[in-house]
Amino acid sequence: MTDGSRMANLSEVPADSTLLVTLREKRTDETLEAILTRLSDDTIVAFKNQCQHWTDVQLDRGSGAAIREGQVICRKHGATFQLESGDCDFGPCEGSTLVSIDTAVEEGEVRLTDTDYEFVDTGGVERDPDDLSSGGRIGFWAASESRLPR
Numbered sequence: 744m745t746d747g748s749r750m751a752n753l754s755e756v757p758a759d760s761t762l763l764v765t766l767r768e769k770r771t772d773e774t775l776e777a778i779l780t781r782l783s784d785d786t787i788v789a790f791k792n793q794c795q796h797w798t799d800v801q802l803d804r805g806s807g808a809a810i811r812e813g814q815v816i817c818r819k820h821g822a823t824f825q826l827e828s829g830d831c832d833f834g835p836c837e838g839s840t841l842v843s844i845d846t847a848v849e850e851g852e853v854r855l856t857d858t859d860y861e862f863v864d865t866g867g868v869e870r871d872p873d874d875l876s877s878g879g880r881i882g883f884w885a886a887s888e889s890r891l892p893r
């Protein structure tokens with residue numbers, strides 16, 4: 744039996760997008776968001792919900808992150824991160840790596856096994872819509888979506 748809190752059923756974690764969850768970092772007692780996605784072999788990977796270019800920019804703003812061909816794409820400036828490793832291989836933060844969070848799948852359930860965090864809930868951290876420090880910078884997604892790498 745795997746230790747760790749149940750975060751979701753495996754079937755709830757998409758392969759073409761992300762499931763947003765809220766965690767609490769034990770060391771600081773602060774809440775943070777994480778994104779979960781499913782790889783082709785049903786492995787689950789999880790990362791902090793932050794780009795490595797501007798760490799206040801969320802990869803998933805509440806409706807799922809953009810995922811294409813095994814990569815998660817930052818909507819702000821188009822950085823791409825390999826899902827298997829979290830490594831950025833294109834964009835302004837090329838060479839950086841997403842902060843990974845340990846998970847395990849057991850009997851169809853996705854569990855948080857990373858001892859640095861506690862599971863709080865599915866969904867994101869509630870924010871003040873006027874707070875521009877939480878990813879609210881003006882983006883260019885709509886204009887640039889068609890130019891993102893395929």
Ligand code: FES
Binds near residue numbers: 795796800820
């Ligand atoms: S904030 Fe993500 S690529 Fe710039």
